[in-house]
Structures are given as structure tokens and as C-alpha cells.
Amino acid sequence: MSLVNYATREITCKIVYYGPGRSGKTTNLHYIYSQVPPDRKGQMVSLATQTDRTLFFDFLPLDLGTISGFTTRFQLYTVPGQVYYQTTRKLVLQGADGVVFVGDSQARQLDENVESMQDLHANLADYGIDARTMPLVLQYNKRDLPEELLLPVSELDEQLNFRDVPSFPADALHGPGVFETLRAVSELVLRKLSTSGGGRF
């Protein structure tokens, strides 16, 4: 997909929220959606099961208006985390400009986190994408839970963040960390332009 189109002066970024099931990917999108001024709100498309689990994917178009003369749009997607939606995940990941890996900070979820991270790398590899070139940030969600249930950030970093990308503790339900994460991934995505020698056409 076209990231920066100088011809039509458009910037379109596809950012995919990836991670194990129930780690709070959709919650991230919901919080972002709640903060968007009414005039900027696109329609959030959520295909959820009756138990509020993401069935297919969530899609939140963010119209950031005109920035430096560029009509800027962010498209935020989530993947279904459950292991058996592998095909959907892979499909959603296609054409992503950046990935937010939303991890669950709970100690008992560590294995799921690691597994999902491996899954992400495998899927990227399938698309022929070098994971090292893909803008990626990590979010350790659910920091609002009682401390005894959580792994410290340093430990999570050690387990998941082997590429030393930006990582953020977050409480997606109430907001802290959500925009920090989005900001970091946006910056990485936009910055990639300068290193990849400009926009793709």
C-alpha cells in the first residue's frame, strides 16, 4: 500500500495491533476512539463475538486532517488474538506499515505473549518482510491490575523485547500509555520514510 503519496499529497499508515488473545488490543482502539474529537471520528468497525472477543478484526480509521499539506490518515487494525484465527491474522498483517505488539503484563500470560511474538515474526517472514525493518513497538498492558499478578517491565522487556524497540507500560482501559504507544509507532513509521529513501509510489 502507499504510505506517502506525493502525487495526491496523502499519507496513509496502516498500523496493526498484534498480540495474544485478551491482551487489550481492541481496548486500545476503543480508548483512542474515545479521545478523537467528534469532527474527526470515522466509524469504528468492530466485528466482535457475542462475548466481545474480536472475531475478525477491528478497524479504526483516524483522519488526522491536513498536516503540512498532506491529507493524513491512520488506519488502525487489530488482529484476533486467539491462536485458531491464524489465517485472519496473517491477512490483516498484510501491507502493515507498523506493528504494535500488545502484550499482557500478567505473569501467567507470559507464554501466550512469547508465542504470539513468535507468530508475528513467522507471519512477517511469510510475507518476505525482514522483521528488523518493520516499525514495531511493544506495549505491556494491564498495568492497572494488582502488582502481584504482574511481571515487572524489565522482565517483560527481557522476555519479549529482544530487538530493543520502544516499549510502554499501559492501562488501555483508562488510557495511560495508549497514546504514547501510538505516538511511538507513528513516529517510527513516518521516520522510516527518510531511511528508505522516500515514499513509495
Next chain:
Amino acid sequence: MRLDERFRFDNLVVGAGNRLAVAAARAVAEQPGAVYNPLFIYGGTGLGKTHLLGGIGHLAEALQPGIEVEYVTLEEFVGQLLAATSTGNLEIFSARYERTAMLLIDDVQFLTGHREMQAELLKLFERMQRAGRQIVLTSDRPPAEIRDVDERLISRLSGGLIVDVTAPDYETRMAILRTNCEERNLTFKDGMLEEMAKFSFANVRELQGALNRLVAHQALGIDESKPRAPEPASRPAGEFENFLTDVSSVVQQHVESWQARLAEARQYWQGEGFKTGIIERALTLPREPDVSGLLATFAAAIEHMRDLERTATAVDPSLGGNSVFRDPERMEEAEDLVERALAGATPPEGPSPMFARDAFEVSPSNQLAAHAADAVVAEPGTKYNPLLFHGPSGVGKTHLLNAIGNALVAASGGTKVVACVHAQKFVDELIAAIQSGSIERWRIRYRHADALIIDDVQFISGKERTQDELFLLFNAIVGAGKQIVLTSDRAPAEIPDLEARLRSRFEGGLVVPIQAPDRALRQALIKRYLLDAGRPADDALVAVLSDQPVQSVREIIGVVNRLGAAADASKTPLNVQMARSELGLATPYAGVLAVGAQSGEGVPYDAEKVVWEWPDVTARLNEELR
């Protein structure tokens, strides 16, 4: 001094006027001392500079608990400095500020005049920056405009990033009012805030003042401001705005780069209806080209294309809108088209058909010139280029010149364009072209010619612009392998006020002098002119007439014409005697003839007088031979 708790980024409304300043301020707060040091924020009063300082301080404290942030106004700073100096505690004062991780100084425009303090400040800044401490300053004007400040200090203040904040626009004013109302739990009727925001307040304080007045009025009248329950889940408003600000600054940094400038230019020129292949190719370059240079060249090229189109349509309106004028890459084509249009519309003056090469009599006085002329006609542009004839007036230079022109046209079957012009006309045309702004047209006319012939080129003496143009034209014509023929009344070296570069070019081909007609030429010419006029051309008459030395061929024509007229008037045949009598002083019997004319009798003879008055030895011998 404590930071004002109210001043946070959360409640700072970001708009076009302060977006960059806010982005820079946040960057500084997140990485003190690492990005922009010092950060200098300037702008009118009441536009949120102090708010920005507060925001930086609070955000830095939030991100790095325990960080030492010092906020002072310049006045306080000066006060402290003076106190420290007077009590001898200057060291303690300096040490205290050097420890500070972040120094925020408000209103530094008051630096004006405090010379000692400036020196102290300069030292402190140097030490702080070396130690990686962040300095943020605000002022109501840019550093360079603060009067009476040490230049070293100015340069240090300007060394980081200077950003300005400007008055909020309507949308920002609206947002500020809304934020204010939310903070103070005020509600207004629909449309009230909008109406208020329409006034262009110079700064935020005025806007807040207006809001306060409104509140006060409301309190007096019907109470419309009902307290509103704060929304429970609402995190600090503007999180999205902050995000937007960050994205903007990243876009500005990374996207709004050379490619964007090129793309913008491309869009602009496409909008103007021009092809932009050059810019498109530049856009695909792996590295940044000289964008400014490229765009300037492109704009100049388009200007040229527009000129060409104007010129072309002036001649031939059907050429307007021709696609060739819309693509700077087809400039040569366009120039060609214009040239053809112009040349076809107004060809330069050609040679006069009056002067034929056959009619040019050759004798030793001009045979070199005639030979050169024939060589040029046979091989134009290659053998002698330029060919320059010089000689006194009336020796046949113009004749030969036009004859060459006619021969060139004839040799090409009439297809060649030969520009044949008198130098004075050349100058006049140039002046007219300058006057009417059609100089390009004028140039093209001549450049398009297959041969350039200029008569009496000495007339360009001292005419600088003409010489410049002729120089360019000369190079263009010779460069294209086309012939140039010139005449002058003197050798190029003797033409005064002629630029050396032209003189050397004139002399670079073949310079041929043409002498005054010698006897053989006079004889041939007289004979021909007599025959042409239907007069008897007996040898005696021709001999007598050709004995008279002349400076130019025109004199010969004059003599023949005069004799013819005289013969007609007196109804006598034109013979030697009549010629002598008519020409008067040029005869051996001048005196006698005069007497005879007086007396009306026969011919008296006075040998002495004859000897004295005999003007020409040749003529005399001739006479005696008879």
C-alpha cells in the same frame, strides 16, 4: 520560584500558531539537554509562552521524578545575581544554577542594558550547556532584536532552536474557549462561544478577559451557566491533539522534505498546465538533489516557454496553446517552431535585385574582391567567412555585396534566406525592437537567415548594444556554418570604437580592399554606360572620358548622364568635342574653347596658355597623337 500548577501541556490548546513551539517544548521536556539547547520561544504577550515553560517543567518532572527544574523570570534572576554579588556569594549562586538540570527563564527581553549581568549569564550558559543542562528562554521578540545585548550572548541564545508563537486562529480560539469553559464548568448557549471566537483577539489573555466579562454579565442577568458534572472517564483533554502535534512535527521532519517541495512544485506546474517530467524524475532520485536550484531552473524554463508562446502567438495566433509550449523538455522544438514562425512571417530584408553579378565589371582594382565573391558564392560559409570588402565610397562594394546575395539565393533555387541590410538599418531595427520589447523576434529573424550581409558596417562604431547583438549573431551564424559578408569604408582596424572581439572576428575571414576604379575599369564602365544609355561609344570618346580620374563609379555614371542630357538639350551628337566642351576644364582647349564660346568664331590657338592650362599629361599626349 515555583511553576504555576495551571500551566501544563494537558490544558494547553494547540493550534496552528503554536504547534511547532509545542512540539519543540515537548521534545525538550522529554529529553532535556539533548535536542534543542537552548530552546528560545518568542511571541507577543499573552500567547502562552509562560504556559509552555510551565508545561516543559511539569512534563520533565513527571517523566523524571526528582529532576531539578528552575523557573525564574529574568528580573528575579537579575535580582538574585545582584544580591549574590553584593554579599560576595556569586560562587554559590553560580553553583546552584549549574546543578539545575533545566533552567527556564521567562521574559529575557529585559536583558537590555544589563552589561555585567550579560557577561555573568554568558559564563553560566556556557557552563550549563557544557554540562548538558537544558535552558529554555522566552522573550517577546527574537534574540537578534533584543537591543543592547552582547553579540556572543545573542549567538548563544540563537544556537539551539528559535520558535515563535503567534496569535491563535479562529479554531484555536474556539478550542481555548471550550477548554476554559470545561475547566470552570461553564456552559453557554449554542453559538455564543462561536460568536466570541470570531473576534480576532490579539492574544489569549484578551480572549479570557472577554470570556470573564461574558461570565460576569451572565451572573448579573439570567443565570445560564449551570455547573456541569465533569465527565468521569475523561482523561486530560487534548491527548489526541498532542498526538496530532507529534505526528505533525514528525511529518514536517521526515516527510515535508525535499520530495514534498518537489511534489508541491510539480502539482503547481501541472495545475498551470505544464508537463513536469523533469520534476518527476527528480522525485525518484535516491538522494536529495539541489531542490532550490532545480525548481528555479524549471521556473525559468517555463518563463522562457511562456515568452516563446507569446512571441509565436503574436505572429501566428493559431500557435497559441500548442502543446509544445507546455513541456519544458521540448524547449528546442518550441524554439524551432517560433523561429520558423517568425522567419516565415517577417523575413529579413534580402539583397536588391538591381545589382547583378554580371553587371559588375572587373579590373585589376577590384579583381581580388570579385574573385573572393565568386568563391563565397561557390562555397558559402566555408571558404572565406566572413568576407569583408573595404574601400572608398562608390567603388562597387554594395554592388558586389548584393550580387553575392542574389547569387546565393539563385544558387539555392530561391530557398535560401539571405539577410542583406545596411548597418544603419540594422541599428534602427534593433532600437525599434528594444522599444517594442520584441528583441527576441528581431534576433530570431536574423539567426534564421542562411547568410548575413551587412553593408557599411562601420556605422556600428560606438554603438555598444548593436555590437553586442552583432557579436552574438555573428557567432550564431558562423557557428551554424552560414556565410557572412560585410563592407566598410575602411579596414576593420581603422573603425573607431569597435570592440576588439568584433574586430578580430571581422578580420578572421578575408579582408579585401577595393580601390578607386583604375583606367581599365573606367573604360569598361564608360563604354557600358554609354551603350546602356543608347549613345555611341566610339573609342575616342571612351578614351577621353576614361582619362578623367575619378574616385568612384558614381562619378562615371554622373559624367555619362550629364553628357547625355547635354547632348539632348543641344540636340548635338555626343562626341569628343561636345564632351570636352561640356566637361569644360578637363580639356586641352579649355581656355580657347571659352574664348571661342565667347566670340562664337573658329578655334584660336594660344600654345602658351595651352601648356599652362593643360591639366593632364596623359590627356595631352593623347591629344597630340590625334
